[in-house]
Amino acid sequence: MSAPAMGTTKTAHSDVAPKKKRGPGALATAYLVIYNVVMTAGWLVIAVGLVRAYLARGSYHGLYYSIEKPLKFFQTGALLEVSGIVPSSVVLTGFQVLSRVFLTWAVTHSVREVQNEDSVLLFVSAWTITEIIRYSFYTFSLLNHLPYLVKWARYTFFLVLYPMGVTGELLTVYAALPYVQKTGLYSVTLPNKYNFSFDYHTFLILTMVSYIPLFPQLYFHMMRQRKKVLCHVEEYKTE
Amino acid sequence: MSRTTFFERNIGRITVEVLDGRTRQQLCFLDKVEPHATIGEIKSLFHKSYQQLYPARQDLKLDPKGKSLRDDDVLQNLPVGTTATIYFKDLGPQVGWTMVFLAEYLGPLFIYLLFYFRAPYIYSHQDVFTSSPYSVVTLACACHTCHYIKRLIEAIFVHRFSHGTMPLRTIVRNCVYYWAFSAWLAFYINHPLYTPPSYGDMQVNYALAIFVLCELGNFSIHVALNNLKAEGGPKCRRFPHPTKNPFTWLFFFVSCPNYTYEVGAWASFSVMTQCLPVALFTFLAFIQMTIWAKGKHKTYSREFKDYPQLRMPIIPLLL
Numbered sequence: 001m002s003a004p005a006m007g008t009t010k011t012a013h014s015d016v017a018p019k020k021k022r023g024p025g026a027l028a029t030a031y032l033v034i035y036n037v038v039m040t041a042g043w044l045v046i047a048v049g050l051v052r053a054y055l056a057r058g059s060y061h062g063l064y065y066s067i068e069k070p071l072k073f074f075q076t077g078a079l080l081e082v083s084g085i086v087p088s089s090v091v092l093t094g095f096q097v098l099s100r101v102f103l104t105w106a107v108t109h110s111v112r113e114v115q116n117e118d119s120v121l122l123f124v125s126a127w128t129i130t131e132i133i134r135y136s137f138y139t140f141s142l143l144n145h146l147p148y149l150v151k152w153a154r155y156t157f158f159l160v161l162y163p164m165g166v167t168g169e170l171l172t173v174y175a176a177l178p179y180v181q182k183t184g185l186y187s188v189t190l191p192n193k194y195n196f197s198f199d200y201h202t203f204l205i206l207t208m209v210s211y212i213p214l215f216p217q218l219y220f221h222m223m224r225q226r227k228k229v230l231c232h233v234e235e236y237k238t239e
Numbered sequence: 240m241s242r243t244t245f246f247e248r249n250i251g252r253i254t255v256e257v258l259d260g261r262t263r264q265q266l267c268f269l270d271k272v273e274p275h276a277t278i279g280e281i282k283s284l285f286h287k288s289y290q291q292l293y294p295a296r297q298d299l300k301l302d303p304k305g306k307s308l309r310d311d312d313v314l315q316n317l318p319v320g321t322t323a324t325i326y327f328k329d330l331g332p333q334v335g336w337t338m339v340f341l342a343e344y345l346g347p348l349f350i351y352l353l354f355y356f357r358a359p360y361i362y363s364h365q366d367v368f369t370s371s372p373y374s375v376v377t378l379a380c381a382c383h384t385c386h387y388i389k390r391l392i393e394a395i396f397v398h399r400f401s402h403g404t405m406p407l408r409t410i411v412r413n414c415v416y417y418w419a420f421s422a423w424l425a426f427y428i429n430h431p432l433y434t435p436p437s438y439g440d441m442q443v444n445y446a447l448a449i450f451v452l453c454e455l456g457n458f459s460i461h462v463a464l465n466n467l468k469a470e471g472g473p474k475c476r477r478f479p480h481p482t483k484n485p486f487t488w489l490f491f492f493v494s495c496p497n498y499t500y501e502v503g504a505w506a507s508f509s510v511m512t513q514c515l516p517v518a519l520f521t522f523l524a525f526i527q528m529t530i531w532a533k534g535k536h537k538t539y540s541r542e543f544k545d546y547p548q549l550r551m552p553i554i555p556l557l558l
Contacts, residue, residue, distance in 0.1 A: 191432040196515035 033142050035080065040135040042074035047128045050121075064108070064120050071124065074131075075104045100127070103169055107204075110185060111176040119175060123168025126161045133157055155226040162222070166215055173204050180204060253314055253323055257285055260303045260326040272314065272323075279310035281325070295404040298328040333404035340394035342414050347421035348387040354425035355380040366431045373435045375443045379428050379512050382450055383421075386504065389454060397465050424516040436513040446511035453504035459486035460497035478539050478546060491547075492555035494536040498528040499553055529553050 046067045053066035064071075079101065082094045108120060137154040140146040179185070186200040251274050257267040267288050269281070282294035299308045301317060303326040314323065334342075355376075359367045371377070427433065436442040460479075467479050481490040489496035505521040532552035540546050551558060 190427075190430060191434050193434055193437060193513070194515040195427045195430070195433055195513060197427070 029142055033139060036135045036139040036142065039074060039077065040132060040139060042070060042077070043128055043131040043135065046070050046074065046124075047132060050125065050128065060118060060121055062116050064115050064124065067124070072104055072109070075100055075127070102207075103172070106186075107173055107176050111179050113179045114172055114175045117172060117175050119168045119171030121168070123165045123172065126165030126168060129157065130161050130165070152230065155222070155229055158219075158222050158226075162215075162219055166211060170208055170211060173208050177201060177204060251315075253319065253321055255281060255314075255323045255325060257281075257299070257325050257327050260298075260300070260328045266327055274313075274315035276314050277310065278308045278312045278314070281314070282310065285327070292329060293333075295333040296330050298330050300326045300328070302326070330406055332407040334407055334410055335404055336398075337394060339405050339410050339413075340398075341391065342410060343417050344387045344390045344394065346414055346418040348384060348391075350418055350422050351380065351383050351387075351425040354422070354429040357429065361426070362431055369431070371429065371431075371433060373433065375435050375511065376428060376433060378443065378447065379508070382447070382508060382511070383425075386454065386508075389458060393458070393461050397461050420516075420520050424514060424520060427514050427516055428512050434513070436511070442513070443511050446507045449507040450504050450511065453500045453507060456486040456489065457497050457500035457504065459484050460489075460500060463487050463490075464497070476542065478543050489555070490550075492550060493532075494539055494550050494552050495528075495532040498532050499555075502528060502553070529558060 049067040049070065050063055053063045054060065057063075078097045082090060082097055103123070108115060114120065133150065133153045137146070137150050140150055180187075181201045184200075186198070188196060188198045190197050252271045253274055253276075255267075255269040255272050256265055257269075258264065259266055267285050269284055272281070272284075278299055279294065282297045282299065285297060286293055294310070300306065301308065301319070301324070308317070308325070317323070354361060357366055357368055357370070463482055463484070464479055467477060479487075479490055481488045486500075487496070489499060493499050502521065502525050505517070505524055509518040509521050529552065536550070536552035
């Protein structure tokens with residue numbers, strides 16, 4: 001899912017109550033700044049790649065191939081965020097990153113036939129814009145020089161980008177279903193020595209269904225964070 | 240009543256006000272409470288005003304962010320003056336431990352049997368109420384069933400619980416987990432396309448032997464722990480020791496041999512059925528029990544200065 005929910009809880013807290021912030025040590029901060037700068041740059045590369053490919057081809061079709069490698073690299077790189085050094089909920093972060101990595105590798109990469117779908121462009125664009133904003137937000141926060149614009153963007157753009165990303169993701173999974181069923185991709189049938197079976201087709205359907213309870217929760221969580229972060233700042237401004 | 244009599248009658252009495260932990264609204268006002276009243280009695284009084292909020296559901300604290308008060312805490316021993324302000328939180332519907340275990344164990348017991356007897360709508364139509372040609376499948380059913388019957392017996396007759404209840408939400412979550420997992424593993428073991436173990440009867444018999452030993456071991460430990468509580472009583476805290484029963488000799492090596500035996504039983508069940516879902520269940524159970532064992536081990540080590548150094552939480556010499 002494309003929600004920038006990672007790092008919101010405690011980072012938002014640190015926006016609201018700076019006195020209570022327990023930041024990481026100097027070395028960890030340096031590591032984090034480098035990490036976030038690299039990630040921002042990476043997603044900018046993907047954004048530029050998409051724009052250039054579009055201008056070169058003149059159509060939205062098949063742009064996935066122009067950014068396939070950096071997408072895989074930088075999205076997978078986000079797994080480092082689950083290490084717990086970044087002060088955000090490990091569960092929420094982990095879940096987010098795993099779902100993104102799952103979509104990148106287990107769906108888009110594995111089912112070649114969906115790579116030409118427009119839905120892929122939809123979620124890739126959503127992810128790209130979200131991640132550029134999110135990683136710059138972290139970078140500036142760590143350097144204690146967060147422009148209001150970046151904070152505002154991080155807590156506002158998701159309103160459109162999140163549903164956009166989710167739509168792209170769901171459409172892509174849906175498009176992959178017939179191919180998975182036909183080829184029996186990643187599926188194990190009975191009988192076998194270990195008495196186990198797994199139907200990837202059913203698994204994908206269940207994944208899609210899981211969006212129904214999960215997406216609203218994450219979306220409303222972000223909305224609440226938005227209210228907390230942006231409204232408090234306005235209070236300080238009026239004083 | 241004269242002023243002095245009023246004063247004499249109410250000397251030392253405490254006024255208790257109960258506020259909601261979140262809204263700070265006053266929920267209950269109790270005046271002239273005896274200083275030697277316990278929190279448990281306060282909870283009963285509170286219950287009188289709020290029918291739905293029976294004592295087990297009440298979480299009372301002196302500080303909204305602090306530790307919960309125990310039922311046997313005495314009012315005058317707490318840092319309160321003549322007026323005690325207590326913060327309340329609703330723990331939600333609670334269920335007694337015995338009921339909890341009944342729900343958690345009866346489910347897998349019956350669900351497995353549904354699969355063993357191949358009830359309708361599980362497997363294909365021609366397989367309804369048929370039976371497997373393999374003896375290991377019947378054996379597995381016997382083992383699984385005995386395991387849960389043993390657990391039920393323990394829950395009813397052996398265990399003594401320190402806390403009275405568990406929140407409803409937790410039970411629902413636990414039941415879903417146990418019931419779903421037992422359905423999943425029963426599905427494969429009793430499947431018409433089930434493949435018996437690669438090393439045949441030898442594999443099954445060895446695994447069965449270990450399974451039985453682990454079940455006996457687990458039972459012995461539960462009895463030993465129970466006796467410890469019985470002898471000691473709530474105030475006298477002792478840690479468990481090996482007894483004459485050889486199964487309890489595992490106490491020389493681990494703090495929580497009941498968990499060790501439990502993992503052993505499930506591991507041997509996995510080998511006996513050669514079924515990956517069972518192995519997965521065993522693995523997850525092992526992780527959870529290791530977490531519990533480590534916690535228990537830490538508690539023991541901290542509380543008893545003479546706690547044996549050799550003991551590990553769950554796996555002898557290793558973990």
